[in-house]
Amino acid sequence: MFASAVNLIALVYLCSLHPTFGQDCPNRQEILGTLKQVQKLLSAHEASCLQSLRNLRKKINLLQSSAGKQIAKPVNSTCPKLDAPINGRKLGKSHSVGHEVHFLCDHGYEIVGSETRVCQESLTWTGQQPTCRDFSECASSPCLNGGTCVDKVNKFSCVCAKGWAGETCQSPVPTFFITRTNTSAGSASAASTLPAATAGVHIRPSRCTTVQGTTHCTCEQGYTISGRDSYSCTDIDECEVFHNGHAGKLCLHKCINTAGGYRCSCPAGYNVTNGRSCKDIDECATMQNNCTKDQMCVNTYGGFQCVQVDCPKIPHATYVKTSPTRCERSPCPLDNRACSQTPNYFSYHYLAVVSNLSAPRVMFRIKALRQLGDTLRFTLLGGGQVRRHFTVQRSDRQTGQLMLVSPVQGPVSLEAEVEMSELEKRVQLGRYLTKITMFVSQYEF
Numbered sequence: 491m492f493a494s495a496v497n498l499i500a501l502v503y504l505c506s507l508h509p510t511f512g513q514d515c516p517n518r519q520e521i522l523g524t525l526k527q528v529q530k531l532l533s534a535h536e537a538s539c540l541q542s543l544r545n546l547r548k549k550i551n552l553l554q555s556s557a558g559k560q561i562a563k564p565v566n567s568t569c570p571k572l573d574a575p576i577n578g579r580k581l582g583k584s585h586s587v588g589h590e591v592h593f594l595c596d597h598g599y600e601i602v603g604s605e606t607r608v609c610q611e612s613l614t615w616t617g618q619q620p621t622c623r624d625f626s627e628c629a630s631s632p633c634l635n636g637g638t639c640v641d642k643v644n645k646f647s648c649v650c651a652k653g654w655a656g657e658t659c660q661s662p663v664p665t666f667f668i669t670r671t672n673t674s675a676g677s678a679s680a681a682s683t684l685p686a687a688t689a690g691v692h693i694r695p696s697r698c699t700t701v702q703g704t705t706h707c708t709c710e711q712g713y714t715i716s717g718r719d720s721y722s723c724t725d726i727d728e729c730e731v732f733h734n735g736h737a738g739k740l741c742l743h744k745c746i747n748t749a750g751g752y753r754c755s756c757p758a759g760y761n762v763t764n765g766r767s768c769k770d771i772d773e774c775a776t777m778q779n780n781c782t783k784d785q786m787c788v789n790t791y792g793g794f795q796c797v798q799v800d801c802p803k804i805p806h807a808t809y810v811k812t813s814p815t816r817c818e819r820s821p822c823p824l825d826n827r828a829c830s831q832t833p834n835y836f837s838y839h840y841l842a843v844v845s846n847l848s849a850p851r852v853m854f855r856i857k858a859l860r861q862l863g864d865t866l867r868f869t870l871l872g873g874g875q876v877r878r879h880f881t882v883q884r885s886d887r888q889t890g891q892l893m894l895v896s897p898v899q900g901p902v903s904l905e906a907e908v909e910m911s912e913l914e915k916r917v918q919l920g921r922y923l924t925k926i927t928m929f930v931s932q933y934e935f
């Protein structure tokens with residue numbers, strides 16, 4: 491029926507275009523009747539189509555919601571994400587039900603908490619989130635006989651009580667007691683010449699009280715209960731216990747353990763001050779030097795230097811000493827160009843500094859008292875070690891300065907020579923030489 495209706499419509503259409511079709515073309519009545527039928531047919535089709543579309547939509551919705559439920563379920567079948575502990579790792583990436591994750595700590599750390607956690611049906615993990623704790627090698631008290639354990643990265647060391655030695659203070663050191671006798675005046679000095687390490691164990695009895703069957707023993711200040719029994723106290727080696735770092739260095743230079751205490755010593759040329767510091771002795775001021783009358787005494791850190799200025803011998807010029815640290819050129823003969831090119835003076839300066847002085851810093855300033863020419867120039871002479879440690883800079887129009895550019899490790903003496911030259915229209919008017927000798931001490935104090 492539908493096909494024949496389509497044929498009829500096609501025929502009507504052709505007839506309207508080509509009236510020559512003639513008698514084969516349907517009449518108006520026929521056409522209207524057919525069109526009505528087709529309209530009815532289309533309406534019926536439209537209704538059934540809509541109905542099946544509705545059904546289809548319903549089915550899709552049903553499928554969608556059931557599929558949605560199926561998809562939603564796996565989303566929440568994993569346990570919450572777990573992080574690796576700080577200084578540790580987590581093994582196992584799956585967080586779904588039934589899976590396990592394992593935890594490991596880095597070298598030098600131990601795990602606290604659960605090593606393994608399982609994702610449960612309830613979507614929670616078993617156990618507790620672990621942490622990694624710095625493994626203390628001292629936790630097991632490895633030092634014997636009263637030794638003090640010092641925890642280091644991945645290892646420990648023992649500071650043994652007097653009388654014990656070895657890695658864990660396991661072996662006794664052969665001991666002897668110093669007995670002070672009044673037999674000779676030299677006994678005290680004899681004792682003090684013994685090296686500190688073999689000066690014997692300083693042992694004192696402890697003071698014990700027994701309360702309800704428990705004995706408590708105490709020691710004098712500077713002593714500690716020795717490992718073997720509670721009835722004797724051994725001297726604490728403060729120098730060892732407070733060696734570099736722990737509560738600061740006890741002594742600026744050297745620590746000497748004594749019975750019940752310690753004392754500090756300084757190198758020759760220094761006096762101990764404040765019990766722990768070292769102060770330089772000024773040998774030049776205290777006549778503790780052997781410099782001759784012609785010499786100048788220069789106090790240095792930890793010592794002194796005898797210096798003597800001898801004026802340089804340079805062709806075409808003669809120099810005379812105008813002060814202990816200055817040589818001036820005698821007037822040049824007229825028209826003696828060679829002479830007038832030589833330095834007008836040599837000036838000598840001595841500096842005493844400690845070792846490893848921080849840099850950069852200004853060591854010395856050279857100032858032109860008056861300026862004759864249009865240009866003033868400062869130059870560092872010499873090479874090698876001097877160039878490695880020094881440089882010359884202009885600090886203002888009239889002044890040049892010798893700068894220390896890198897720390898110098900003593901003991902050493904460095905000599906820097908700075909030339910100041912005056913020029914007028916590029917013609918040299920004068921040269922002035924300053925020699926600076928720097929005595930660097932052995933120590934940083």
Ligand SMILES: *[C@@H]1O[C@H](CO)[C@@H](O)[C@H](O)[C@H]1NC(C)=O
Nearest residue numbers: 562565566567568569570571
């Ligand atoms: C699924 O888990 C997430 C977090 O993991 C949560 O926010 C959400 O409420 C859960 N949904 C259901 C239906 O349990």
Ligand SMILES: *[C@@H]1O[C@H](CO)[C@@H](O)[C@H](O)[C@H]1NC(C)=O
Nearest residue numbers: 670671672673674675677678
């Ligand atoms: C040792 O000498 C000191 C003084 O230097 C004195 O007080 C002490 O009694 C002497 N001891 C002995 C045992 O003679």
Ligand SMILES: *[C@@H]1O[C@H](CO)[C@@H](O)[C@H](O)[C@H]1NC(C)=O
Nearest residue numbers: 760761762763769770771772
């Ligand atoms: C430094 O010690 C010496 C003895 O070694 C002493 O003669 C001198 O007076 C001391 N100087 C100072 C400033 O303490």
Ligand SMILES: *[C@@H]1O[C@H](CO)[C@@H](O)[C@H](O)[C@H]1NC(C)=O
Nearest residue numbers: 779780781782785795796797
């Ligand atoms: C000064 O004495 C020291 C030893 O203390 C010696 O080495 C040096 O040569 C002496 N100097 C002079 C100028 O005598």
Ligand SMILES: *[C@@H]1O[C@H](CO)[C@@H](O)[C@H](O)[C@H]1NC(C)=O
Nearest residue numbers: 845846847848897898899934
């Ligand atoms: C020099 O001093 C610096 C810091 O002021 C220090 O780090 C360095 O170790 C010192 N050098 C020596 C050789 O003592």
